[in-house]
Amino acid sequence: MESKPSIPEEIPTFTATLIIRRFDPEVDDEPRWQDFDVEMHGTDRVLDALHKIKWEQDGSLTFRRSCAHGVCGSDAMRINGRNRLACKTLIKDLDISKPIYIEAIKGLPLEKDLVVDMEPFFDSFKSVNPFLMAGGLPQGGKERKQSPVERARFDDTTKCILCAACTSSCPVFWTDGQYFGPAAIVNAHRFIFDSRDENAQVRLDILNDKEGVWRCRTTFNCTDACPRGIQVTQAIAEVKQAILRGKP
Amino acid sequence: MTTIDAPRTPAPVRRPRRGVNWEKWGWIYMRASGVVLVVLIFGHLFVNLVAGEGVKAIDFAFVAGKWADPFWIVWDTLLLWLALIHGGNGMRTLINDYATNKLVRTVLLSAVAASTAVLIILGTLVIFTFDPCPAASPADLLPSFCPVR
Numbered sequence: 001m002e003s004k005p006s007i008p009e010e011i012p013t014f015t016a017t018l019i020i021r022r023f024d025p026e027v028d029d030e031p032r033w034q035d036f037d038v039e040m041h042g043t044d045r046v047l048d049a050l051h052k053i054k055w056e057q058d059g060s061l062t063f064r065r066s067c068a069h070g071v072c073g074s075d076a077m078r079i080n081g082r083n084r085l086a087c088k089t090l091i092k093d094l095d096i097s098k099p100i101y102i103e104a105i106k107g108l109p110l111e112k113d114l115v116v117d118m119e120p121f122f123d124s125f126k127s128v129n130p131f132l133m134a135g136g137l138p139q140g141g142k143e144r145k146q147s148p149v150e151r152a153r154f155d156d157t158t159k160c161i162l163c164a165a166c167t168s169s170c171p172v173f174w175t176d177g178q179y180f181g182p183a184a185i186v187n188a189h190r191f192i193f194d195s196r197d198e199n200a201q202v203r204l205d206i207l208n209d210k211e212g213v214w215r216c217r218t219t220f221n222c223t224d225a226c227p228r229g230i231q232v233t234q235a236i237a238e239v240k241q242a243i244l245r246g247k248p
Numbered sequence: 249m250t251t252i253d254a255p256r257t258p259a260p261v262r263r264p265r266r267g268v269n270w271e272k273w274g275w276i277y278m279r280a281s282g283v284v285l286v287v288l289i290f291g292h293l294f295v296n297l298v299a300g301e302g303v304k305a306i307d308f309a310f311v312a313g314k315w316a317d318p319f320w321i322v323w324d325t326l327l328l329w330l331a332l333i334h335g336g337n338g339m340r341t342l343i344n345d346y347a348t349n350k351l352v353r354t355v356l357l358s359a360v361a362a363s364t365a366v367l368i369i370l371g372t373l374v375i376f377t378f379d380p381c382p383a384a385s386p387a388d389l390l391p392s393f394c395p396v397r
Contacts, residue, residue: 175345214271243272 013039016096018049020061021103022113031110035099040091046079046102047086050114063114070227073163077114078103083165083225105168107177121164124180128188128206133199150195157190157235159228166222166232178211182222182232185213189235192248200248208243216240274337281330288327308391312380321375328371336364 015037023031038052047068054061066072068087075086080094080101094100108116138144160183167173167181188207192200207213213236222232242248296310297303314320339360347353381394 172345176348208269208272210271212271214275240275244276 011041013041014096016040016049016091017099018046018053019099019101020053020113021101022061023104023110024060025112031103033101042090042092044091045087046077046084046089046091046094046100047075049091049100050086050102062112071161073161076105076163076165076168076227078105083169085163085165085227088227105164107168107170107174108164116168118164120177121167121181121183122162124167124184125162125187128180128184128203129199130184130187130191132191132194132197133202134196135198144196146195153195154190154193156230157186157193159230160186160190161228162187163227165225165227166230169221169225171219171221172215172217179215180207180209180212182216182236185216185236185239186230186232189239192239192242200242204239204243204246204248207239213240213243274340278334278337281334284326285330285334288323288330291323292327308380309393312378312391312393315375315378325372325375328375329368332364332368332371336360 018036018038019033020036021031022028022034036049036053036057038049038057040049040052047065050061050063050065054063063075063077063086065075065087067074070085070088073085076083077086078084078101079086079089083105086102091100102114104110104114104116108118108121111117134144162183164183166186167183170179170182172179173181185207188203191197192203216233216236218233218237220233222236223230223234226232295314296306315324340357343353343356343360347356381390
């Protein structure tokens, strides 16, 4: 029996224009915008476009990415003025009749192209003790038990991937960088409301500070920016209430 | 290699807190006074602009009549203090957010504090010392409702 060789159906493509804010610290004094045209498929994400540019057009384009599947939190960037993960943003969902503007997240020192210095962000994160603080042996000596209801209390804030999309969208964080920022408060919330943790009061005292939760203006930029859908502003409000109550 | 600094000051230095936590009480004050102010302001607007003859009734005698009543003295004093401190604290927040230069910030904060204090003192003085018919004033300067001495 003879069968015709099957000709794969051609997958339609389209041209997307990306305007990327470039900055090379060894050459540029100021960042500059540069245009790129790329052939894209309907299934392609902004990260694929950046890869195509880096691999085929301009190898000097610099950006962070690691897992490329929305879990590692490396590729948060400002796409058409909104903080998103490049690996979770489909190009076809953006308005491709217009150019797509891509720049680094705001409020952190720009190092090169789409890469910023994340240290101030992680300093804030570290200063809220983002780890389980439990003294003594667990009951029965084996494990610290928790009911599903107790676990659900802080489920939302366990989803944080530390991409800095929320913190770098916060207008209070933009002002002087002294504010802890939404991400640090979210990660404090995750342990403050954990029934196994014994040091909620320490974290509440840290956040009950001039630069702590009271600087939140409930702008909701963080909630809009979070690629994991965490209700960030609500988590901050819950920490405020816990401080007022004096306990979680 | 140069890096472009975002508008931010160097790494945060966290000093241990001492004394009253003004930031927390300021936050609580804004919410508590806000709720009370909604009642005070809309009550004030209703009585002055809607009730009775409406806005046409407002004149010197109308104000004098209100301040002859201790109820309105207390109402207006509360309105004055709560609103000015609420507004002043809001301005303080804005200045802390936007004025990054230490000198500019100090000057602006002092200006807000001074103007709030002056307005509160003058306003309170007027409310409590108001006398529509001061003795020893020439009769032609007095409003018509004053008893002729």
